Amino acid sequence: MKRHIILSLLWLLTALPAVAQGLSKADAEAFRLQLQAEWKAGKRVEYQSLWQDNLTEVRGLQMPIWKAVYGDAPADGRSLWISLHGGGATHPKVNDQQWQNQKHLYRPAEGVYVAPRAPYNDWNMWCKAGLDGLYAQLIEMSVAFLNVNPDKVYLMGYSAGGDGVWRMAPRMADVWAAASMMAGHPGDVSLLNLRNTPFMIWCGAADAAYDRNRLDAERGVQMDSLRQADPDGYIHETHIMQGMGHWMLRADTLALPWMAQYRRNPYPRTIVWQQEEVLRPHFYWLSAPKDQLKRGQRVRLTCQDNAIDISECTYTSLTIWLNDELADLDRKVTISYQGRTLFSGKLQRTRENMQQSLSERNDLSYIFPAKVTVTLPK
DSSP states (O other): OHHHHHHHHHHHHHHHHHHHHOOOHHHHHHHHHHHHHHHHHHHHHHTHHHHHTTEEEETTEEEEEEEEEESOOOTTOEEEEEEEOOOOSSOHHHHHHHHHHHHTTOOOSSEEEEEEOOSOOSTTTTTSTTHHHHHHHHHHHHHHHHOEEEEEEEEEEETHHHHHHHHHHHHTTTTOSEEEEESOOOTTOOOGGGGGSOEEEEEETTOOGGGHHHHHHHHHHHHHHHHHHOTTSOOEEEEEETTOOSOOTTGGGGHHHHHHTOOOOSSOSEEEEEOOSSOOSEETTEEOOGGGOOTTOEEEEEEETTEEEEEEEOSSEEEEEEOTTTSOTTSOEEEEETTEEEEEEOOOOOHHHHHHHHHHHOOTTOOOSEEEEEEOOO
């Protein structure tokens, strides 16, 4: 027995240096592929019944879906088009009819086209708090069952569906490859989070109900200003259609080929993140303290040549997740805040980080082998 214990201790001692060194780049990539396969298999089991019933459900909130598959599957996986119907605070039969219209209103050249039926019959039926989880689950299902590429997910919506796009595009900006708003009302939404999400605005020039035409045009000017101040971000187009009212005679179908040219970049070198009305602890390759989430909290940073420069952060700490596309993890990483160095050193790639990031994000592009949490000076 003593000999067995001694041998076990010797084995642990010899194993410690290897553990301390972490994974190599090749080992991390192999483990990432393994995790992806296991995640897809697990999701197919978890969602089998819901998928067959054309239903999404999170915490008892259900959202029926209608889906169709168009075109040949590309080598890099299919695209996913989430299309939100109009209607609003009216009789459920009216919203049902709008759902039927939305099923065939658009047809992408390729992809999985999904028209959900809103779980509510309110004016804000597409942007209530519970919707974030339903959209995320729909994407997970589509990735698992139809080999959708998570970097090719597009959001669009008409009328009340456009209201939803105005809010959900910035709120979940790290999810979409691109988004297009058709004939919706922007409300008080901030556009800052759209820095890395191509965005289209469509509205009839005579669509005066609720001041949609004026407000949508003003938001187009705001996007112009954001683009002018940051020429590498805020890709957008604004189309205020002259002579058209709430119905744009399908001119807005041109949004589909425009969106299809873009892929999500899950690892943008510049991030602008502002908390909206529904709070989210993660955004691209960042995580914020859950106990400090509130609307208006903001982060701005850039990453270049293994150096991360935080120019603005209203949290007391920030967790930065990294992979070898963002930084060379075999070299030192430096993190600074307004000229003050917060961290400088090498980071380990670990299986635990990869498992944690996938478990928390449920997004195959957000599997990170390295992380570091920095404390911001008061």
